[in-house]
Amino acid sequence: LELKLKSLEDRIPKKYPDVKYLNYKNRKRILITGGAGFVGSHLTDYLMMQGHEIIIVDNFFTGRKRNVEHWFGHENFELIHHDIVNPLFIEVDEIYHLASPASPPHYMYNPVKTIKTNTMGTINMLGLAKRVGAKVLIASTSEVYGDPEEHPQPETYWGHVNPIGPRACYDEGKRVSETLSYAYAKQENVKVRVARIFNTYGPRMHMNDGRVVSNFILQGLQNESIIIYGNGKQTRSFQYVSDLVDGLVALMESNYTQPVNIGNPVEHTIEEFAVIIRDLVGGKSKIRSTAAVEDDPQRRKPDITRAKKYINWEPRVPLKIGLEKTIEYFRKELDRSNHSQRN
Numbered sequence: 001l002e003l004k005l006k007s008l009e010d011r012i013p014k015k016y017p018d019v020k021y022l023n024y025k026n027r028k029r030i031l032i033t034g035g036a037g038f039v040g041s042h043l044t045d046y047l048m049m050q051g052h053e054i055i056i057v058d059n060f061f062t063g064r065k066r067n068v069e070h071w072f073g074h075e076n077f078e079l080i081h082h083d084i085v086n087p088l089f090i091e092v093d094e095i096y097h098l099a100s101p102a103s104p105p106h107y108m109y110n111p112v113k114t115i116k117t118n119t120m121g122t123i124n125m126l127g128l129a130k131r132v133g134a135k136v137l138i139a140s141t142s143e144v145y146g147d148p149e150e151h152p153q154p155e156t157y158w159g160h161v162n163p164i165g166p167r168a169c170y171d172e173g174k175r176v177s178e179t180l181s182y183a184y185a186k187q188e189n190v191k192v193r194v195a196r197i198f199n200t201y202g203p204r205m206h207m208n209d210g211r212v213v214s215n216f217i218l219q220g221l222q223n224e225s226i227i228i229y230g231n232g233k234q235t236r237s238f239q240y241v242s243d244l245v246d247g248l249v250a251l252m253e254s255n256y257t258q259p260v261n262i263g264n265p266v267e268h269t270i271e272e273f274a275v276i277i278r279d280l281v282g283g284k285s286k287i288r289s290t291a292a293v294e295d296d297p298q299r300r301k302p303d304i305t306r307a308k309k310y311i312n313w314e315p316r317v318p319l320k321i322g323l324e325k326t327i328e329y330f331r332k333e334l335d336r337s338n339h340s341q342r343n
């Protein structure tokens with residue numbers, strides 16, 4: 001019995017991270033859909049530390065309780081297991097609508113569900129916002145630009161998306177999500193903010209989510225070959241998750257209602273990226289390439305003039321610093337899963 005009690009004690013967090021005290025007037029009730037996911041959990045941490053009340057709604061498709069367990073039991077925190085494709089009736093001041101699978105293998109796993117989440121789910125969140133008068137921020141994506149013909153991509157670019165390709169469930173789902181936001185804004189006076197998020201990485205990314213950062217780091221740490229899809233000349237621009245969180249909050253708090261790109265404009269080819277990660281991990285991985293994936297966007301880099309001008313935001317974390325933190329996280333996760341497999 002003593003042993004059992006001891007192990008229980010170990011699981012109870014010693015202390016919550018320091019939270020600001022806000023009086024009732026300044027404290028907001030904030031709903032974060034998809035709050036148990038990678039980005040949502042970091043946003044939860046930030047807003048909890050600011051002293052707000054946070055309600056997370058998540059169906060745990062890719063999210064994990066572990067990402068937010070350090071808040072369990074805190075009086076400002078609530079976690080609701082709910083699928084946003086179904087209506088939700090609660091009272092809140094702000095909604096950060098992040099619920100949606102985000103990595104290609106996850107959103108392609110059940111394309112119909114991805115479309116339902118981004119259309120019916122978004123309608124429900126806009127309907128909720130309309131009823132209670134809440135402000136909504138929609139997590140859109142650089143994928144609305146598809147395989148872009150304009151480079152870098154400004155928000156005025158309409159995009160180049162294959163409407164029936166393998167990525168369409170996500171790309172078109174997010175495009176409709178934007179269309180719905182502006183329809184509710186115009187017709188129902190809902191206050192909307194639209195963030196077009198570019199590739200983001202950091203701790204709490206899902207180990208098996210198949211995105212390039214997690215794949216390359218895991219392959220590097222395990223001394224396996226780093227596998228590039230295609231010739232590696234395609235480019236991406238990666239932002240660290242804390243920069244994204246700052247951008248989302250700045251956009252929510254601003255008066256700016258048009259879509260805003262939130263991303264880091266430092267662009268690399270995937271080939272360069274493989275070398276950077278291999279060298280940072282310090283392993284002996286070989287870099288190999290395999291067949292290209294269908295409809296893979298060839299170049300992507302945000303034009304962030306709008307973000308700088310209207311929400312006074314720009315990314316601050318350099319790639320190497322962000323990658324080091326992410327590698328450290330994955331090292332621990334690997335140890336943890338190796339350990340649990342041994343037991």
Ligand code: NAD
Nearest residue numbers: 034037038039059060061062063083084099100102197200
């Ligand atoms: P993630 O998969 O870690 O988080 C998504 C969360 O939404 C998960 O917790 C998942 O369980 C939840 N969810 C999915 N469908 C749901 C449903 N029907 N009902 C309730 N919850 C549901 O992904 P992420 O990287 O944190 O992405 C968050 C948001 O940001 C997504 O909307 C994504 O499209 C957008 N985004 C992310 C990136 C990126 O690089 N990470 C880039 C562009 C846009």
Ligand code: UDP
Nearest residue numbers: 086087088089090123124125127128130131
């Ligand atoms: N909705 C919700 N929570 C609310 C209010 C509405 O989930 O607090 C859902 C509602 O079930 C509806 C959707 O949001 O399916 C759109 O709401 P809206 O008021 O625009 O449409 P209507 O109810 O008139 O069809």
Ligand code: UDP
Nearest residue numbers: 104210211212213215227228229234270296
């Ligand atoms: N990619 C790769 N190897 C991997 C995973 C991805 O070469 O193991 C490539 C992929 O083809 C794409 C880029 O890396 O060109 C970014 O892929 P990711 O899935 O991370 O994001 P997205 O394509 O949605 O930007």
